[in-house]
Amino acid sequence: MIKFGTDGFRAIIGQDYTFDTIEKIAQAQADSLKERGGKKVVIGYDTRFLSEDFALSVAEVFSSNGFQVFVSKGNCTTPALSYAVKSLGADEGVMITASHNGYKYNGYKIKGNYGGPATVDIIKDVESRFGKSAVLKGKKEFEFLDLTNHYLEKVKSYFDYSIFKQQELKVVHDPMFATSIGLYNRLLEDTFIDVVEINHFKDPYFGGHHPEPIDKNLSLLKAKVVALEADLGIANDGDSDRVGVVSETGEFVSTQILYALLLLHTVRNRKFKGSVVKTVSTTYLADRIAQKEGLKLHKTPVGFKYVADIMLNETIAFGGEESGGYGFGFHIPERDGILSGMLMLEMLMLYGKPLNEIIKDLFKEFGEAHYKREDIKVEGTQGLDLVKSFKEKDIKEFAGLKVKEKDTTDGVKLIFEDDSWLLLRASGTEPVLRIYAETPSLKITDKLINEAKKQIQ
Numbered sequence: 001m002i003k004f005g006t007d008g009f010r011a012i013i014g015q016d017y018t019f020d021t022i023e024k025i026a027q028a029q030a031d032s033l034k035e036r037g038g039k040k041v042v043i044g045y046d047t048r049f050l051s052e053d054f055a056l057s058v059a060e061v062f063s064s065n066g067f068q069v070f071v072s073k074g075n076c077t078t079p080a081l082s083y084a085v086k087s088l089g090a091d092e093g094v095m096i097t098a099s100h101n102g103y104k105y106n107g108y109k110i111k112g113n114y115g116g117p118a119t120v121d122i123i124k125d126v127e128s129r130f131g132k133s134a135v136l137k138g139k140k141e142f143e144f145l146d147l148t149n150h151y152l153e154k155v156k157s158y159f160d161y162s163i164f165k166q167q168e169l170k171v172v173h174d175p176m177f178a179t180s181i182g183l184y185n186r187l188l189e190d191t192f193i194d195v196v197e198i199n200h201f202k203d204p205y206f207g208g209h210h211p212e213p214i215d216k217n218l219s220l221l222k223a224k225v226v227a228l229e230a231d232l233g234i235a236n237d238g239d240s241d242r243v244g245v246v247s248e249t250g251e252f253v254s255t256q257i258l259y260a261l262l263l264l265h266t267v268r269n270r271k272f273k274g275s276v277v278k279t280v281s282t283t284y285l286a287d288r289i290a291q292k293e294g295l296k297l298h299k300t301p302v303g304f305k306y307v308a309d310i311m312l313n314e315t316i317a318f319g320g321e322e323s324g325g326y327g328f329g330f331h332i333p334e335r336d337g338i339l340s341g342m343l344m345l346e347m348l349m350l351y352g353k354p355l356n357e358i359i360k361d362l363f364k365e366f367g368e369a370h371y372k373r374e375d376i377k378v379e380g381t382q383g384l385d386l387v388k389s390f391k392e393k394d395i396k397e398f399a400g401l402k403v404k405e406k407d408t409t410d411g412v413k414l415i416f417e418d419d420s421w422l423l424l425r426a427s428g429t430e431p432v433l434r435i436y437a438e439t440p441s442l443k444i445t446d447k448l449i450n451e452a453k454k455q456i457q
Helices: 019-035 051-064 078-087 120-129 147-157 161-165 183-187 219-227 255-269 285-293 304-313 337-351 355-366 382-392 442-456
Strands: 009-012 040-045 068-072 092-096 105-112 142-145 169-174 193-197 232-236 243-246 275-279 297-300 316-320 326-328 370-377 401-407 412-416 421-426 432-439
Touching (some): 019 092, 019 120, 078 092, 078 147, 105 120, 120 304, 169 219, 169 337, 183 193, 232 337, 243 337, 255 326, 255 337, 255 355, 255 370, 275 304, 297 304, 382 421, 382 432
Parallel strands (some): 068 142, 169 232
Antiparallel strands (some): 401 412
8 A cells, every 4th residue: 555645655765665666656547547548648757866767667667558658858847847747738747756855765746737736536546556457567668858948948938037137136046956956047047147056966865954945954055145145045845846045134034924925926016817725834924915915715735736726726826835835827736946936036126125125015014924833753643643632622722822713624723813823733744743833923933832842742
């Protein structure tokens, strides 16, 4: 048995992630897709240990099952793979990646023909077919394509490049030793934006850190921004569907604030119409912005696949989640960390002021929001058991705040009278219990987190 988490199947290489396992998943997907009339697939892979070899094994299985198979010529980002699936008219895609997980892991993501995460029903069907039929191998007829260049040309088409020649800017990019190496240089050549890269060589160990663009992993980026007096720092995760940002003062900008800024930029500056989607762990600023702009707001469980499902069924201007993954209605129903970074640069050029000033304007209009998340390692079902115990409790007050509402969409979320909130949820991809909190005061946010940890212990 295998189980796909919030974003694909992931496991430790050589333990549960083996060629045998991946080939069985590929066969299960091929069986599922054949039953639905599929004939063409696209396969991509990241910079992890053996990712290319795993991808070629998957390609062989699909080829042996009679599919027309396209394989990325070199490693690529997840957004590039997803865009290729849609633009090439493929029926599904496979991305070999473990995203932001540590170097021991690899993964398997399934993409739909629309260029986004496979639906929940497709994932369940693939899971149910795992190991049920013999793996077909022996045929290796597939075509190699440059998916990266194909994708970059599409991203360029979204911008009037004269905006990047309004003033000189310096940006430091941290690809975290992975798939986004060199991409901003290629996107911003012949502009007034000077791109300085760090950690820009392939390292399957990711410099000893998880390739996740969060505060604790970006100390070098923050220092480099300050040392070079840069205007912005951008980091992308292992497969580049997420983004992290550092302001001109070397401070990590919360992914919740990025959600609010990119939402506003999309609907106000770019004037793209449609509804908004957020996951249960995303900022209350989304609610306030949607209300002021007269936009319908959808709320989903954690996982971009739920956001993508809604993007497929109605016009969505913007959708995303707290982990730094954002999708745009004018693009594909997929998180795109590269496009997000480019839009941040476009926003800086439009406003002509430092990012910290733009954030102050955001807080002035919609109120302050200070967010934190802590992950606690757990074993077995311990995380799920802890969440269940909180669900069963009748909690009217927590850390001195009155509870207005309890939301059990995904985990258990306590919403307080001033829109502040605390969420406890077991991760769908890692053996951890996540504690999330957001309030108008950093002091109160810390208080909520600490009280939650105390009660868990």
